[in-house]
Amino acid sequence: xxxxxxxxxxxxxxxxxxxxxxxxxxxxxxxxxxxxxxxxxxxxxxxxxxxxxxxxxxxxxxxxxxxxxxxxxxxxxxxxxxxxxxxxxxxxxxxxxxxxxxxxxxxxxxxxxxxxxxxxxxxxxxxxxxxxxxxxxxxxxxxxxxxxxxxxxxxxxxxxxxxxxxxxxxxxxxxxxxxxxxxxxxxxxxxxxxxxxxxxxxxxxxxxxxxxxxxxxxxxxxxxxxxxxxxxxxxxxxxxxxxxxxxxxxxxxxxxxxxxxxxxxxxxxxxxxxxxxxxxxxxxxxxxxxxxxxxxxxxxxxxxxxxxxxxxxxxxxxxxxxxxxxx
Amino acid sequence: xxxxxxxxxxxxxxxxxxxxxxxxxxxxxxxxxxxxxxxxxxxxxxxxxxxxxxxxxxxxxxxxxxxxxxxxxxxxxxxxxxxxxxxxxxxxxxxxxxxxxxxxxxxxxxxxxxxxxxxxxxxxxxxxxxxxxxxxxxxxxxxxxxxxxxxxxxxxxxxxxxxxxxxxxxxxxxxxxxxxxxxxxxxxxxxxxxxxxxxxxxxxxxxxxxxxxxxxxxxxxxxxxxxxxxxxxxxxxxxxxxxxxxxxxxxxxxxxxxxxxxxxxxxxxxxxxxxxxxxxxxxxxxxxxxxxxxxxxxxxxxxxxxxxxxxxxxxxxxxxxxxxxxxxxxxxxxxxxxxx
Numbered sequence: 073x074x075x076x077x078x079x080x081x082x083x084x085x086x087x088x089x090x091x092x093x094x095x096x097x098x099x100x101x102x103x104x105x106x107x108x109x110x111x112x113x114x115x116x117x118x119x120x121x122x123x124x125x126x127x128x129x130x131x132x133x134x135x136x137x138x139x140x141x142x143x144x145x146x147x148x149x150x151x152x153x154x155x156x157x158x159x160x161x162x163x164x165x166x167x168x169x170x171x172x173x174x175x176x177x178x179x180x181x182x183x184x185x186x187x188x189x190x191x192x193x194x195x196x197x198x199x200x201x202x203x204x205x206x207x208x209x210x211x212x213x214x215x216x217x218x219x220x221x222x223x224x225x226x227x228x229x230x231x232x233x234x235x236x237x238x239x240x241x242x243x244x245x246x247x248x249x250x251x252x253x254x255x256x257x258x259x260x261x262x263x264x265x266x267x268x269x270x271x272x273x274x275x276x277x278x279x280x281x282x283x284x285x286x287x288x289x290x291x292x293x294x295x296x297x298x299x300x301x302x303x304x305x306x307x308x309x310x311x312x313x314x315x316x317x318x319x320x321x322x323x324x325x326x327x328x329x330x331x332x333x334x335x336x337x338x339x340x341x342x343x344x345x346x347x348x349x350x351x352x353x354x355x356x357x358x359x360x361x362x363x364x365x366x367x368x369x370x371x372x373x374x375x376x377x378x379x380x381x382x383x384x385x386x387x388x389x390x391x392x393x394x395x396x397x398x399x
Numbered sequence: 400x401x402x403x404x405x406x407x408x409x410x411x412x413x414x415x416x417x418x419x420x421x422x423x424x425x426x427x428x429x430x431x432x433x434x435x436x437x438x439x440x441x442x443x444x445x446x447x448x449x450x451x452x453x454x455x456x457x458x459x460x461x462x463x464x465x466x467x468x469x470x471x472x473x474x475x476x477x478x479x480x481x482x483x484x485x486x487x488x489x490x491x492x493x494x495x496x497x498x499x500x501x502x503x504x505x506x507x508x509x510x511x512x513x514x515x516x517x518x519x520x521x522x523x524x525x526x527x528x529x530x531x532x533x534x535x536x537x538x539x540x541x542x543x544x545x546x547x548x549x550x551x552x553x554x555x556x557x558x559x560x561x562x563x564x565x566x567x568x569x570x571x572x573x574x575x576x577x578x579x580x581x582x583x584x585x586x587x588x589x590x591x592x593x594x595x596x597x598x599x600x601x602x603x604x605x606x607x608x609x610x611x612x613x614x615x616x617x618x619x620x621x622x623x624x625x626x627x628x629x630x631x632x633x634x635x636x637x638x639x640x641x642x643x644x645x646x647x648x649x650x651x652x653x654x655x656x657x658x659x660x661x662x663x664x665x666x667x668x669x670x671x672x673x674x675x676x677x678x679x680x681x682x683x684x685x686x687x688x689x690x691x692x693x694x695x696x697x698x699x700x701x702x703x704x705x706x707x708x709x710x711x712x713x714x715x716x717x718x719x720x721x722x723x724x725x726x727x728x729x730x731x732x733x734x735x736x737x738x739x
Contacts, residue, residue: 131580136576140539140577142539143527143538143540143544143545147546148546176735178512178528179512180515182522216737239738
C-alpha cells in the first residue's frame with residue numbers, strides 16, 4: 073500500500089474532496105471557505121475544483137447558515153458546515169440544539185439531519201476568553217449528537233469520511249494547534265469507524281485517557297514516565313459520543329489506575345462523564361480514586377503565563393499519575 | 400393595548416369572481432370542507448384537552464384557516480412546507496389524517512410522530528415540521544429552498560409560515576438576507592395575528608407593514624394579503640407562485656389575520672377586551688367563504704351545515720381512534736435518537 077506524509081489540515085481536505093467526488097449531495101458551507109481558501113486553509117483549492125455551487129461562502133451569519141444546512145439535510149443534501157471557530161457555533165445554538173439533534177426522534181423518524189459541523193475547537197495561541205472554548209461537554213449533554221475529536225492525520229481523514237457518510241448530525245472537532253502535525257498515512261481510501269477508541273501506547277501500570285490535541289500532550293507525559301519505569305497505557309477516545317466504554321473499561325480493569333485528561337473545563341466535563349462510567353463499570357477493579365487534569369475553572373486568559381497555568385500540561389499530567397500511583 | 404391602529408397596507412388586488420370561475424364547484428366545496436375539518440379538529444381537540452386527554456402546549460389555528468388553506472390550494476402539495484408550533488391545520492392540509500394527528504395529541508403509538516412530538520411537532524412527507532422555537536423554522540425553510548435550487552428543480556418552492564412575533568428574531572432577518580443573496584425560492588408568509596402571546600405587534604415590531612417595509616431592504620418583493628379572505632389569499636399565492644417559477648426569487652408575504660383563541664390553551668387572553676374579541680370573531684374566514692359560496696349558488700346553507708357535521712363526525716371518530724390506540728411501548732423509548 074502506498075503512503076503519503078501529510079498534516080491534519082491536508083487529511084481533512086482530502087476527506088472532504090474524496091467524499092465530494094463520491095456523492096454530489098455533499099457540499100461545504102461556511103465563512104471564508106471559498107475565495108479566501110479557508111480561514112485555516114483547510115478548504116484550500118476546493119473552490120477551484122468544485123466551484124461556487126458546492127463550496128459556498130456565507131456572510132457572517134452562523135445561525136442563518138446553520139439552520140439552512142439543517143433544512144438542506146432534511147430535504148436530501150449532505151452539508152459540511154465549517155465554523156471558523158467552534159466558539160461561533162454558540163451564535164447558532166438554537167439551530168444545533170433544538171433542531172439538528174432532535175429532528176429524527178421528534179419527527180417519528182421522518183426526517184434525518186446528515187450534517188457534519190466541523191472546525192477548530194478549544195484553545196489556539198493566546199486568543200483569550202471568547203475564542204478558546206471546548207464545546208464537547210456543552211453539546212455532549214444532548215442526545216442526538218455524534219461527537220468526534222481526532223488527534224492525528226490518519227484518524228482525522230478516516231473519521232471525517234465516516235462522519236460525512238453518517239445520517240446524523242456530527243460535531244467534528246479539530247484543533248488549530250495541531251493542523252500542521254504530520255503523519256504517514258495511506259494514499260488509498262480508507263475509513264475509520266465512528267465510536268471506537270484506540271490504544272495509542274499499551275502499558276500496564278495506569279490508564280491515561282484523552283482526546284484531540286491533549287493526546288499529544290499526554291503522549292509526552294507517557295514518554296517521560298517510561299524513562300522513570302512507569303508503563304502508562306494511553307487511550308485516544310477519538311469519538312466522544314457514542315463513547316467506547318468497552319475499550320476504556322478493558323484498560324482500566326487491566327491497570328487498576330486511571331487518569332483522565334481534558335482540554336475543556338472540569339465541571340461537568342467529558343472527564344466527569346467518562347470517570348463516572350468507569351466507576352459504574354470498574355469500581356471493583358480500581359486501586360485508587362480516578363484523577364483528572366482539565367482546564368481550570370477560569371475563562372481563558374490572554375497572557376501566555378496565565379494561559380499555560382489554566383491548561384492541562386505535561387507537568388500536571390505527570391503529577392497526577394504519580395499521585396494516583398503513590399510514586 | 401389596542402391593536403386596531405390603522406396602517407396603510409397595499410393589499411394584493413384579487414378577483415373573487417375570476418377565482419370562483421377558475422376553481423369551480425367541486426374545488427370550492429372541497430376547500431370549504433378542508434376549512435371545516437380544521438375548525439372542527441381544533442374545537443374538538445381543545446375540548447379533549449380540557450378533559451385531560453391531551454397535555455403539553457396547544458396552539459389553536461382558529462381564525463387563521465383561510466391562509467394556509469389558500470396557500471396549499473394555490474401552490475400544490477409538491478413543495479416543502481414548514482411552520483411554527485401552530486401546526487395542526489397545515490398537517491391536515493398536507494394529507495395527515497385526523498386519526499394520526501389526534502392520536503399524536505393523545506400521545507399514542509399510532510400518532511403522527513409516534514407520540515414523541517405532540518401538538519407542536521406534526522410532520523408529513525412534505526411538511527418539515529411544526530417548530531417549537533419562535534422563528535426556528537425560518538432558516539430551515541431557507542435550507543429547503545436551497546435544496547430545491549441545488550438540485551435544479553424548477554417547479555418547486557419552499558413555503559415558510561411564521562407568526563409576526565417571529566419577525567423580531569435574528570434568524571428571520573438572516574434568512575431573508577441569505578435567500579435574497581442566493582436567490583432561493585422561498586415564500587416567507589408572516590401570519591400577522593397581531594399578538595405575540597400577549598404582546599401587541601406595535602409593541603414588538605418597529606415597522607408598520609411587515610412585508611412591505613422589510614422586504615425592500617432585502618431586495619425582495621412584498622405582498623400583503625387579507626388573511627381573513629380565502630379569495631384574496633388564493634389570488635395572492637397563485638400570483639406569487641407563477642412569479643417565482645419565472646424569477647426564482649424569494650418573496651415576503653404578510654397575511655393579516657386574527658386568532659380567535661388565546662396564544663395557547665392556557666392563555667385567558669386578558670390583554671384583549673370582550674368587545675375587541677367579539678369584533679375580531681365577527682369576521683370569521685370560514686363563514687365569509689361559506690357565504691360567498693351560498694351567494695354564488697355553489698351550495699346551500701344546509702349543504703354547508705351538512706359538510707360541517709360530516710367534519711365534526713370525522714374528528715369525533717378520530718378522538719375515538721386516539722382513545723383506543725395503544726400507548727407507546729416504553730421499550731421503544733430509546734429507539735430512533737439516531738437515524739440508521
